[in-house]
Amino acid sequence: MKKVLLISANIMKKPYPVYPLGLDYVAGALRAHYETEILDMNDFASLETLGEQIRGYAPDYIGLSIRNIDNTDTINSRGFLSDYQDLVAVIRQNSPAILILGGSGYTIFPVEFVRALDADYGIAGEGERLPALLHGLENKTDVTALPGIVTKLSQTVPYQVWDGDMHRAFEPDAAHVKYYRSYGGMLNLQTKRGCPFRCSYCTYPHIEGRQMRFFAPEEMAKQARGLQQAGAQYIFLTDSAFNASYEHSLQVAGAFKEAGISIPWGGFFAPTVPPDDYYKKLAAAGLTHVEFGTESMCDTMLTNLQKPFASADVFQAHQSALAAGLHTAHYFLLGGPGENEDTLQDTLNGVDQLERAVFFFFCGIRIYPHTALYDTALREGQISASQNLIEPVFYRSPFISDIEILKKVEAHANGRQNWLIGAGESKATRILPRLYGRGHTGPLWEYLIS
Numbered sequence: 001m002k003k004v005l006l007i008s009a010n011i012m013k014k015p016y017p018v019y020p021l022g023l024d025y026v027a028g029a030l031r032a033h034y035e036t037e038i039l040d041m042n043d044f045a046s047l048e049t050l051g052e053q054i055r056g057y058a059p060d061y062i063g064l065s066i067r068n069i070d071n072t073d074t075i076n077s078r079g080f081l082s083d084y085q086d087l088v089a090v091i092r093q094n095s096p097a098i099l100i101l102g103g104s105g106y107t108i109f110p111v112e113f114v115r116a117l118d119a120d121y122g123i124a125g126e127g128e129r130l131p132a133l134l135h136g137l138e139n140k141t142d143v144t145a146l147p148g149i150v151t152k153l154s155q156t157v158p159y160q161v162w163d164g165d166m167h168r169a170f171e172p173d174a175a176h177v178k179y180y181r182s183y184g185g186m187l188n189l190q191t192k193r194g195c196p197f198r199c200s201y202c203t204y205p206h207i208e209g210r211q212m213r214f215f216a217p218e219e220m221a222k223q224a225r226g227l228q229q230a231g232a233q234y235i236f237l238t239d240s241a242f243n244a245s246y247e248h249s250l251q252v253a254g255a256f257k258e259a260g261i262s263i264p265w266g267g268f269f270a271p272t273v274p275p276d277d278y279y280k281k282l283a284a285a286g287l288t289h290v291e292f293g294t295e296s297m298c299d300t301m302l303t304n305l306q307k308p309f310a311s312a313d314v315f316q317a318h319q320s321a322l323a324a325g326l327h328t329a330h331y332f333l334l335g336g337p338g339e340n341e342d343t344l345q346d347t348l349n350g351v352d353q354l355e356r357a358v359f360f361f362f363c364g365i366r367i368y369p370h371t372a373l374y375d376t377a378l379r380e381g382q383i384s385a386s387q388n389l390i391e392p393v394f395y396r397s398p399f400i401s402d403i404e405i406l407k408k409v410e411a412h413a414n415g416r417q418n419w420l421i422g423a424g425e426s427k428a429t430r431i432l433p434r435l436y437g438r439g440h441t442g443p444l445w446e447y448l449i450s
């Protein structure tokens with residue numbers, strides 16, 4: 001059997017290290033025909049140790065997973081391209097294997113990354129296509145005819161969501177699983193792919209597709225049990241918006257309850273008006289943390305950002321989550337098209353009315369290709385069509401600067417510790433390692449709610 005080494009390149013540890021779930025799916029797709037191993041850069045002290053591991057395994061192919069491109073923070077913006085270039089240099093020094101890129105971040109800039117990292121191939125979108133690429137290479141067929149395949153000569157990428165089987169290969173004894181167990185104990189799980197909404201700045205529908213593809217609730221409960229037995233202390237559901245289907249999310253919660261999942265879990269939610277007792281039912285099945293992608297409390301801005309709800313809906317969703325006894329957080333994206341002093345003030349006033357929650361404020365919205373915001377920025381001359389956006393570029397509202405937004409939010413927050421501005425890195429850096437060190441588990445932002 002030929003050998004595939006799958007490497008997760010992500011070493012970002014904030015807000016906490018993230019288990020490389022995508023590679024479990026890639027390994028699941030390869031398992032029948034290839035010997036496969038996963039190496040996680042979070043679990044390596046140095047690039048030298050990585051070199052030794054690569055030589056020892058002697059793979060025929062190396063799949064490199066690129067999750068993050070940058071930290072998406074206007075205040076302390078940091079891109080990771082040069083780190084990935086260093087990593088690829090070590091891979092190339094230690095192996096003649098064919099190098100293939102993939103991952104969620106990669107999918108946003110597939111052609112740019114293959115060139116910048118001098119990789120042999122890339123797969124934009126789902127890695128379940130990797131076996132088809134490898135078969136094609138082995139049988140010397142034209143692999144560029146496959147959807148999502150990128151070479152150094154590609155100009156554009158024919159993209160299509162995967163409609164075949166999807167299997168997660170989770171190895172409870174793998175070295176990297178131990179790493180996450182020892183650092184916060186958080187593992188993750190995906191209950192569906194795709195987001196049907198059209199928020200103007202968001203890459204998720206491009207990465208995962210617009211049509212929701214659901215995993216069977218019983219299969220999800222089985223996976224959750226596997227994670228629990230492997231020592232997970234908390235499960236993050238990585239769905240773009242877990243409640244994008246109220247029906248399916250309730251079925252998943254029901255299956256968790258039935259399967260006796262006893263560890264807490266959480267995920268991203270859209271603050272749309274929930275059906276009666278929705279959050280109570282989820283809480284009864286173990287949901288503890290709700291992270292709302294709220295973005296603004298001003299209706300004009302919610303419309304401009306093409307959000308599928310209004311500020312009145314946010315209040316209802318919030319109250320309903322609180323009534324269910326859940327820890328609640330809201331994320332805000334400030335500085336989008338049309339943001340000005342008044343819209344910002346509306347948001348700040350609205351946030352004041354959301355009790356007992358944590359608020360994460362991002363000032364300035366990252367511009368990504370394949371989004372409506374990209375088209376707006378292009379029209380307004382903020383970017384050019386030929387511009388490479390791997391190095392982060394943020395949308396600037398013509399009516400208020402990021403600095404003014406930041407100052408206004410900071411003044412309004414007035415030191416309240418549940419208002420995290422920017423990526424909230426300094427507060428998180430101070431607090432999180434201490435809490436994890438004392439054996440606390442999960443996302444832990446609830447400790448900021450006074």
Ligand code: B12
Nearest residue numbers: 012022063064065068069070102103104126127188236238
């Ligand atoms: C869930 C999530 C989070 C959660 C993770 C919680 C957890 N414990 O898992 C939280 C909230 C913590 C989070 C944090 C951050 N996130 Co985030 N997150 C996501 C999200 C929504 C899903 C990722 C996921 O797990 N998907 C499910 C798995 C199954 O899919 P996958 O990993 O994409 O893998 C598939 C394919 O990509 C492919 N594939 C993957 N690897 C490989 C390798 C090869 C060789 C091949 C061929 C294919 C392949 O095949 C897989 C199966 O189909 C994505 C957006 C999205 N919809 O993808 C953003 C996303 C990854 N996040 C992003 C960012 C920026 C961040 C933060 C930096 C934000 C911040 N400033 O704090 C942090 C970084 C955290 C860290 N330590 O790394 C960006 C990355 C792009 C960028 N600009 O860098 C994304 C893409 C969102 C966006 N803005 O576009 N995130």
Ligand code: SF4
Nearest residue numbers: 195197199202204240
């Ligand atoms: S912001 Fe959330 S709800 Fe909107 S398109 Fe993105 S994932 Fe979907």
